[in-house]
Amino acid sequence: MTAATPTTPPGPDPLTPVLTRRWLSPRSWSIDTYEQLEGYEALRYALGKDPDRIIQLVKDSGLRGRGGAGFPTGMKWGFIPQGSTGPGAKPKYLVINADEGEPGTCKDIPTMMADPHSLVEGCIITSYAIRANFCAIYVRGEALHCIRRVRHAVEEAYAKGYLGKDILGSGFDLDIVVHAGAGAYICGEETALLDSLEGRRGQPRLKPPFPATAGLYASPTVVNNVETIASVPAIVSGGSDWFRAMGSEKSPGPKIYSVSGHVERPGQYEAPLGITLRQLLELAGGMKDGVPLKFWTPGGSSTPIFTAEHLDVPLDFEGAAAAGSMLGTTAVQVFNETVSVPWAVMKWTQFYKHESCGKCTPCREGTYWLELILERMVRGQGTEGDIETLLDVCDNILGRAFCALGDGATSPITSAIQYFRQEFLDLIAAQPAVAHPDQLAELSGATA
Amino acid sequence: MTLPGGNPEMNAPSAAAPDEVVWEPVVDDPAVVAPVFDELTRQRTKEIISRYPQPRSALLPLLHLVQSVEGFVSQDGIRYCAEALELTTAEVSAVATFYTMYKRTPCGQHLVSVCTNTLCATLGGDDIYGRLKEKLGVGHEETAGEPGTVGSITLEHAECLAACDLAPVLQVNYEFFDNQTVESAEALVDALQAGEKPNPTRGAPLTDFRTVEMELAGVFPDLARSVEGPSVADETLRGARLAADRGWRAPSMPDSPPDLPALPEKK
Ligand SMILES: Cc1cc2nc3c(=O)[nH]c(=O)nc-3n(C[C@H](O)[C@H](O)[C@H](O)COP(=O)(O)O)c2cc1C
Ligand code: SF4
Ligand code: FES
Secondary structure, eight states: OOOOOSSOOSSSOSOOOSTTTTTTSTTTTSHHHHHHTTTTHHHHHHTTSOHHHHHHHHHHHTOBOSSSSOOBHHHHHHTSOOSSSGGGGSOOEEEEEEOOOSTTOOSHHHHHHHOHHHHHHHHHHHHHHHTOSEEEEEEOTTOHHHHHHHHHHHHHHHHTTSSBSSGGGSSOOBEEEEEEOOSOGGGGSHHHHHHHHTTSOOOOOOSSSOHHHHOGGGSOEEEEEHHHHHTHHHHHHHHHHHHHTSBOSSSBSEEEEEEEESBSSOEEEEEETTOOHHHHHHHTTSBGGGOOEEEEESSSTTSOOEEGGGTTOOOSHHHHHHTTSOOTTOEEEEEETTSOHHHHHHHHHHHHHHHOOSSSHHHHHHHHHHHHHHHHIIIIIOOTTHHHHHHHHHHHHTTTSSSHHHHHHHHHHHHHHHHHHHHHHHHHHTOSOOOTTHHHHTTSGGGO | OOOTTOOGGGGSOOOOOTTSOOOOOOSSSTTSOOTTSOHHHHHHHHHHHHTSSSGGGGHHHHHHHHHHHHSSOOHHHHHHHHHHHTOOHHHHHHHHTTOTTSOSSOOOSEEEEEEOSHHHHHTTHHHHHHHHHHHHTOOTTEEESSTTSTTOEEEEEESOOSOGGGOSOEEETTEEEOSOOHHHHHHHHHHHHTTOOOOOSBSSOOOOHHHHHHHHTTOOTTHHHHTTSOOOOHHHHHHHHHHHHHTOOOOOOOSSOOOOOOOOOOO
């Protein structure tokens, strides 16, 4: 591959700020700034139009869910039963998944803090399209300042007549409530989120029925991610062809890539879907202090890790999957060669063990044993059989767990063993010799 | 609806788990909630419930509200929520114990949460947590100092706080302190113990654990002011700045929104 320099190739620019385009403006989170920068114009255009045609627009745009699974958004909205009789007669709800907690993921919270009105406007247009009169924004509890910003934006929108009764004289009513979670990663799973929003323990529900038919209060419900819905006003303003001018046929549009870890300039980079890690590293100033890359996640800890072999994998839904991982949340966590793979995998496994909701046996018991085995290994007391035991336990979780958390827990382990089996073997052979965290002490700014 | 015979716990003294603070009933009739939940709290409770299509959805906010009054969720607080929502105390307990942010023992004036997930840990988060543990002489979810008094601190290690581009991070009362080092974290804790309130990197000026719990319940004492707290770091804006410097843009939009597509013919 010829080294791609960030000079303009044909097609869109290397970075295409759409969601991030207002972030540099003073008080970008206020309604004054938002309105000066075309805010709420898409809403004015959409209100009064045939809601089905808005759903069609989103289908045509090819927008896919930004919460991890990449489900086509317009299709999801189209599943909501409509009509004045039967299931269509029930109240319909829009629920925004702002529970951002997948390790590595840090895009929704900056979006809601810097530009909460894009989310609010997206919520109003979406609710109008699916004919919902109540929308809840479920924000992770630890994201307090973000909750303030979104709540303030909602209050500003009410004051301007964008929310409440008879919005802008259209006859459409909508209330939005900003709801704080209470610290549970599993509540990001959409059905667990609904249970939590109903005031219960956040544990996943059996699907089907899907939320589109029996969601919040057993009524038809759309659950979408923050970034998904914040994209909607731009799609209304720009149209589907404009949106499709970025990204690929099956993965169109811009996407916020959150680059973290051992790079010179970590941060949020909004690029067309399909950018590669090589290009992202160039934008982010390369590896920190020139120490070579060892492994990275394309989209959070639940997506199988990649290595330096994968620098040129296009980071869109198809590209990441074809290379054996998943696009996930485009949370690109970069680790250099000083980091012990078994140690990193142990840390992630401790996370899954802590966050397992306990509803199903494979995940509840499996993560417990995985954690114990990995901890023992990292302590320098691993045995030769441990690698096979880990793979065996993962095999008993993957595809057998009740929700995707269990599957996600196996990703770091199986992918790490796939690419770094020798490191696990060396660790076991060299017991009791694991030197973490001392081996990293010199790299943590602490001792620099 | 009121259950005819009340619920089982109504007639029994509250059972406290061994390491929980035992609640001394302050009124003879345990069905009447202790006056710690004053008239103002009751009004707020009604207001919170009224926001939702169904009352039970208010349970998570109400548990936050209880923490703002008590500094943790006591048996008393559980009973208060149960009565407000016509649930059993068992139902409320089941929920309160599920979520990490509801604390079962009284918290300090401040809650310090250090991210020790993989990425932060790699860049020093484990060292920060280890040092603070040593310094404060407490472990996970334990409090240094008399809970509630000025300078008392509850310490915890946290999972990924969705700020990995700013790693390693910690939070004080859920306000962000980004790009920390062992030294900066120690200095921060020293200041908190001395009764000072250093400004977070991102978030509103520090208050205390109980005040932010009220905000999490959806009751904002001064939203117009707190919302002004900074929210963007250099890292947040890096992509946007780079694009601006290089003149990179998304393709330009048409001057006015294009017509919405026609619907496909049905059958
Ligand atoms: C364990 C787990 C955690 C999840 N966490 C989140 C989350 O924090 N935010 C999110 O938007 N989606 C999360 N999801 C995905 C949601 O279940 C759901 O697919 C998504 O909210 C749908 O929105 P989208 O189509 O707009 O992406 C999670 C899924 C699982 C299994
Ligand atoms: S896979 Fe894990 S998180 Fe999901 S339902 Fe089972 S126990 Fe709960
Ligand atoms: S790992 Fe610490 S904020 Fe994500």
